[in-house]
Amino acid sequence: MSTTRLLLLGIVRIFQPAYGYQLRRELLTWNVQDWANINPGSIYTGLRTLAKHGYLAEIEEGPDHRAGRTSYKLTADGETEFFSLLRQHLWTVDGFHPDRMQAALSFLYTLDRYEVLTALESRIEQIEAQLQAMPFNEQQIQQDPGTPNQVVEMLRIGAARNQGELQWTRDFRDRVATGDYSFAGEAPDWNPDPALIAEWRDRPTS
Structure with a gap:
C-alpha cells in the first residue's frame, strides 16, 4: 500500500491539477500493473481514499470545461506524506519489496x-x-x-x-x-509536455 500511495501522490504532484483518467493512463505507461501490483481499476479508488484522508484536494470543474469532472492536487499534508514515503523507500533496503525502490526512482528528482x-x-x-x-x-x-x-x-x-x-x-x-x-535546485532535464497536458484536459471521459 505504501508503494501505491507514493506513486499516486507523486503522479498527482507532477501533473496537478489532474484528472483520474489522466493519472491512470500515465501510470499504465509506467507498467505499474506489473512491477507494483497495482490493479488499474483501483487507481480511482486510491485517489478517492487519499482525498478522504486529506492528502489530495478534489476540484470539481465548472462550466469552463466539463462540469462534474474531478481533478486532484496535493494538499499540504499530501506534500508532507509524499516526501516522507519517498525518503522511507529510498533509505530503506527491503529485498522482499523491490517495488519500493522502483517507485522512489520515479521521483528522485524532487530531492537534492x-x-x-x-x-x-x-x-x-x-x-x-x-x-x-x-x-x-x-x-x-x-x-x-x-x-x-x-x-x-x-x-x-x-x-x-x-x-x-x-x-x-x-x-x-x-x-x-x-x-x-x-535533481532539486538544478536545471530540470525533463518537464511534462504542455501539449500533452492540454490534450488530457480536453479529452472526453468516455
Whole structure:
C-alpha cells in the first residue's frame, strides 16, 4: 500500500491539477500493473481514499470545461506524506519489496543530489551487511533439525538479488556523482509536455 500511495501522490504532484483518467493512463505507461501490483481499476479508488484522508484536494470543474469532472492536487499534508514515503523507500533496503525502490526512482528528482548520493551510500552499506550475514544465516538453517534443508535456497535467491542490486546501486551512485540526471535546485532535464497536458484536459471521459 505504501508503494501505491507514493506513486499516486507523486503522479498527482507532477501533473496537478489532474484528472483520474489522466493519472491512470500515465501510470499504465509506467507498467505499474506489473512491477507494483497495482490493479488499474483501483487507481480511482486510491485517489478517492487519499482525498478522504486529506492528502489530495478534489476540484470539481465548472462550466469552463466539463462540469462534474474531478481533478486532484496535493494538499499540504499530501506534500508532507509524499516526501516522507519517498525518503522511507529510498533509505530503506527491503529485498522482499523491490517495488519500493522502483517507485522512489520515479521521483528522485524532487530531492537534492547530495541527499540522493548519501542515501545510495547508505543502501550500499545495508546490502553489504546483509550479504556478510548470509553465511551465518545459512548455518543456522542447516543446523536446525526442524527446518527442511532446501529452505536455505530461499536465502540464496535473496542473496543473488542483493548482489545484483548492490552492483546496480554502485553504478547508479557513480552516475549521479558524475552529474547524470537532474535533481532539486538544478536545471530540470525533463518537464511534462504542455501539449500533452492540454490534450488530457480536453479529452472526453468516455
